[in-house]
Amino acid sequence: MADQKDANGRKTGVLEDLKEKSREFGEIVKTKTQEQLEELKKPQETQLYRSIFRIKHDEDPRNRALSTLNNLFFHIHPAKVNRDATRYGYTWGLGGITFYLFIVLVFTGVMLMFYYHPTKVQAFRDILYLENDVPFGRLLRNMHRWAAHLMVMAVWLHMFRVFMSGSYKRPREFNWCVGVLLMVLTLLLSFTGYLLPDDQLGFWAVTVGTNMARATPLLGHQGPFGPQLGMTPYNDVRFALLGGSIVDANALLRAYIWHCIAIPLIASVFMGVHFWRVRKDGGISGPSPVMLEAETKA
Amino acid sequence: MFGDWHQLWVIISTPDNIPIVAMLGLVPFFTWYAFHNMLANDRLIAQLEADPQLARTHHRTTYPYNSRWERELHTNPFLMRKELLAAIIITIILMVWALTLNAPLEEPANASVTMNPAKAPWYFLGLQEMLEYFDPWIAGVIVPTLIIVGLMAIPFIDANPLGNGYYTYHQRRHAVWTFLIGFEGLWLVLVCIGTFIRGPGFMWYWPTQTWDPDRVEFNVNRNLDQIFGINGNWLVHILPASLRPEAVIIARALFGIIPMVVYGIAAALFIHWICMRTEYSRTVYRKMSILQTVTMYIFLITMLFVPVTIFLRLVFRIKYIWETPWFSI
Numbered sequence: 045m046a047d048q049k050d051a052n053g054r055k056t057g058v059l060e061d062l063k064e065k066s067r068e069f070g071e072i073v074k075t076k077t078q079e080q081l082e083e084l085k086k087p088q089e090t091q092l093y094r095s096i097f098r099i100k101h102d103e104d105p106r107n108r109a110l111s112t113l114n115n116l117f118f119h120i121h122p123a124k125v126n127r128d129a130t131r132y133g134y135t136w137g138l139g140g141i142t143f144y145l146f147i148v149l150v151f152t153g154v155m156l157m158f159y160y161h162p163t164k165v166q167a168f169r170d171i172l173y174l175e176n177d178v179p180f181g182r183l184l185r186n187m188h189r190w191a192a193h194l195m196v197m198a199v200w201l202h203m204f205r206v207f208m209s210g211s212y213k214r215p216r217e218f219n220w221c222v223g224v225l226l227m228v229l230t231l232l233l234s235f236t237g238y239l240l241p242d243d244q245l246g247f248w249a250v251t252v253g254t255n256m257a258r259a260t261p262l263l264g265h266q267g268p269f270g271p272q273l274g275m276t277p278y279n280d281v282r283f284a285l286l287g288g289s290i291v292d293a294n295a296l297l298r299a300y301i302w303h304c305i306a307i308p309l310i311a312s313v314f315m316g317v318h319f320w321r322v323r324k325d326g327g328i329s330g331p332s333p334v335m336l337e338a339e340t341k342a
Numbered sequence: 343m344f345g346d347w348h349q350l351w352v353i354i355s356t357p358d359n360i361p362i363v364a365m366l367g368l369v370p371f372f373t374w375y376a377f378h379n380m381l382a383n384d385r386l387i388a389q390l391e392a393d394p395q396l397a398r399t400h401h402r403t404t405y406p407y408n409s410r411w412e413r414e415l416h417t418n419p420f421l422m423r424k425e426l427l428a429a430i431i432i433t434i435i436l437m438v439w440a441l442t443l444n445a446p447l448e449e450p451a452n453a454s455v456t457m458n459p460a461k462a463p464w465y466f467l468g469l470q471e472m473l474e475y476f477d478p479w480i481a482g483v484i485v486p487t488l489i490i491v492g493l494m495a496i497p498f499i500d501a502n503p504l505g506n507g508y509y510t511y512h513q514r515r516h517a518v519w520t521f522l523i524g525f526e527g528l529w530l531v532l533v534c535i536g537t538f539i540r541g542p543g544f545m546w547y548w549p550t551q552t553w554d555p556d557r558v559e560f561n562v563n564r565n566l567d568q569i570f571g572i573n574g575n576w577l578v579h580i581l582p583a584s585l586r587p588e589a590v591i592i593a594r595a596l597f598g599i600i601p602m603v604v605y606g607i608a609a610a611l612f613i614h615w616i617c618m619r620t621e622y623s624r625t626v627y628r629k630m631s632i633l634q635t636v637t638m639y640i641f642l643i644t645m646l647f648v649p650v651t652i653f654l655r656l657v658f659r660i661k662y663i664w665e666t667p668w669f670s671i
Contacts, residue, residue, distance in 0.1 A: 112418050125414060127413055133375075141428055171447060175447065183441065186441075193358075197368065200525075201368065204373075205372070208380070208509060209507060209509050212500075213503070217498060241447055244451055244452060253462055255478070256483065259477065332508050334508050336391055337504065337513070
């Protein structure tokens with residue numbers, strides 16, 4: 045095959061052709077790279093980002109609102125809130141803190157579950173293992189314990205705030221009741237967790253606690269009218285709680301299931317209702333404009 | 343032995359008691375804060391009542407108001423940044439707490455070695471303290487049930503339309519005092535007694551008194567009927583012959599009804615007197631349905647029964663007010 049010549053008389057062989065093409069290719073890669081590096085400076089414009097967040101993050105009211113409404117985790121909030129309601133002085137932030145502590149407890153609790161066997165042989169040893177050998181195990185257990193205490197405190201103080209600001213009044217009566225049940229569930233969560241280390245502290249606390257169940261009217265074998273209804277230590281309500289007549293292996297397993305699965309599930313459902321009702325009942329209760337006695341219906 | 347500050351320190355520094363020590367500071371703080379907000383609103387209410395012209399304006403909160411400001415703010419970022427900040431602060435508190443204090447771990451569970459004192463977790467110590475004054479079926483079952491049901495009944499009993507969504511003391515005196523007495527005066531005080539006062543054997547130890555596991559108490563608690571010397575002597579003559587051997591028991595059971603009824607009437611009169619004190623509370627009272635009134639009386643009479651019983655036990659050493667073969671109160 046004879047070499048071809050271009051207009052200037054230069055040879056244009058296969059090699060030259062390849063050179064030319066690779067130079068052009070290099071140009072394209074260079075410009076594309078530059079363009080795309082430029083785009084990286086605005087990550088919120090990328091397809092990946094938009095596929096996750098669905099909206100533009102422009103500084104306008106519409107996008108501000110959408111950033112709340114279009115997000116699964118944020119949409120428990122309304123897009124806009126009463127100006128005064130964002131003040132710390134009204135809510136003291138305690139409901140949110142309680143929920144945050146619940147999340148912390150679920151997280152640390154799941155981590156602890158990786159190291160824990162709810163059996164009489166292993167339970168106490170697992171705690172020793174956690175405290176002495178597992179990396180950050182002691183910190184994990186401490187955080188779980190203290191977050192539980194903090195949550196009980198936060199729940200009580202939240203209830204105190206809701207009462208003092210009169211937030212249980214119409215139309216929020218039902219949500220107050222849900223809140224009371226959530227408080228009870230919080231105490232039960234904490235109490236069932238008390239037995240799990242299988243140490244003297246938990247054992248005797250649960251023994252004292254469940255001994256009271258013996259005296260349940262009608263359902264306990266030492267309670268009023270219990271024996272008349274055929275209650276014995278082997279079929280009464282305490283037996284049902286402990287899975288036996290003494291605090292032993294079955295009680296440990298039952299406490300574990302209640303603590304890790306049943307009560308968190310029930311509490312989650314109630315929490316869902318609680319938050320949903322906060323919104324449906326018109327958002328947080330205040331600070332409302334004050335009313336005067338003269339303005340009430342006689 | 344008083345003056346044992348080390349003993350007090352041991353109780354206060356027990357890791358599981360930290361929450362209630364913290365509550366000793368937090369509860370007064372938040373009570374003060376609530377009253378701080380309440381009194382600010384009450385001053386505004388007084389001002390509006392004195393000046394009907396002002397009441398027609400937007401001046402209805404204690405917060406600064408400016409007609410040019412938007413009434414609502416975007417949740418993102420104005421609320422969310424505060425939530426994030428709260429989460430960070432709580433995380434820091436929790437981290438510091440978890441790094442400095444270890445969760446307690448005692449010896450392995452052993453049914454043959456009793457802990458002394460054997461205490462419930464701090465939040466249930468109020469109920470455990472109640473066990474000292476009431477039989478277990480009351481302290482452990484009836485009282486918690488009544489607390490839960492009573493709390494849930496509050497919104498349906500409270501017929502006062504004022505104070506909905508703002509802090510006020512002046513417009514809700516009865517509600518505020520009822521809650522303060524129930525939550526702080528009874529529940530938290532009993533938790534504190536259970537935490538700081540009760541020592542080995544769940545006996546009463548004043549602060550700085552040394553805990554003594556060998557201490558033995560000789561308290562003679564008597565029933566109210568014993569103080570009144572009820573022995574059924576006169577009942578024997580009335581009862582049919584078959585019931586005569588049980589005359590003492592029947593006499594006691596019958597006698598016990600008297601103080602219960604007397605207490606019930608006295609407490610009801612006291613509550614009624616309080617409800618009738620101001621013109622506004624009379625208005626609210628008139629609005630209540632019979633069911634609301636009856637429920638409110640039952641819960642308040644029952645709630646007041648707790649401090650009365652505690653007082654009778656601690657001061658007059660009275661065990662049961664009403665003793666029957668089936669139950670005793």
